[in-house]
Amino acid sequence: MTRRRPVASTAKTGLRRRAASPARAEKLNKLTLGQLDYHLGYVLRRLQIWVFQDFIQTLATMKVRPAQYSVLLVIEANPGRSQAAIGQTLGIERARLARLLHELERRKWISRRASGSDARSHCLHLTADGEKALVRIKSLAAQHEARLADHVGAKRRTQLMELLRDFG
Amino acid sequence: MTRRRPVASTAKTGLRRRAASPARAEKLNKLTLGQLDYHLGYVLRRLQIWVFQDFIQTLATMKVRPAQYSVLLVIEANPGRSQAAIGQTLGIERARLARLLHELERRKWISRRASGSDARSHCLHLTADGEKALVRIKSLAAQHEARLADHVGAKRRTQLMELLRDFG
DNA sequence: GTAGATTGTTGTCAATGACAACATTCTCCC
């Protein structure tokens, strides 16, 4: 459907919106959020989007996504565990984790050894390459975390961590 | 690629994992998050996922998604504004907002009137149906918010709101 | 030893975010 709309009489009124120079427009168009900023979920999500975007951008050189990073850290902290255990810990669904690990294996950052105790499951480990890569990745992640602290304020960041860490 | 893996000697060791009764398994498989819970982004995201899932489930009867809800609230609080203004306020991209509004219009919850001052843009308003629906929607959203307060604790919820509201 | 659960894999679908292209219209500047 193409746009067909009556021609507006442009000289109708003097209340025309102001000139839209690129910087000016942003300010003039700011609207009220209404009841939205009484919803914790909304403000939570806005910050979370900021965090993810900065994280993705910061780790773009290593081409590591947040989910991949979390998996690498959990494997490092719990070597030899199964996909089911990792997925359960991180809340990542089986199917998605299988594909995610396939990619990490393709990059030779992790290995899947056969488990001696359960022939269905794989034991996950970081490879030497994976450990080396993770050093650089952690360094970038630290840069991101510093930028985040700068964005929200160091004190506020600490308070948020304390409030959020231990109730899941 | 199908699975082909060496047959495991099942009697190899006594260290076999315990029986996996559905409740038991969840506890036994809990792993360490490693350095992950020093990342604000991670704990933030976990809570945000909880919030969204509860929201979506609570508003399933009205078939309203979080983004749709936010748009309805902002239109209510700022009637007659353009799509560009709404999108800018909520951080929703032009293309996505156009399709989202198309759906809300199909349900007769919003109307797009031609703007007298700018023939390119539409003035967005809630319809009578939209306002009626929004009453029910807000009631469900309040239920969700109460459940959220119960989940994180009323005091913690307040503290989080204060920390998150005013720095974007 | 069999019934039912678990593990990992693949396929598919819907929602989302991002980007490009486009017609229409506006603003700016000469």
Add this chain to the structure above:
DNA sequence: GGGAGAATGTTGTCATTGACAACAATCTAC
């Protein structure tokens, strides 16, 4: 008055993500 360039809304496409179903292999429980 008349472009040049920007803004608005629309559509198309692509990649990512989450969710679910089906499947073979294997394990647990009885």
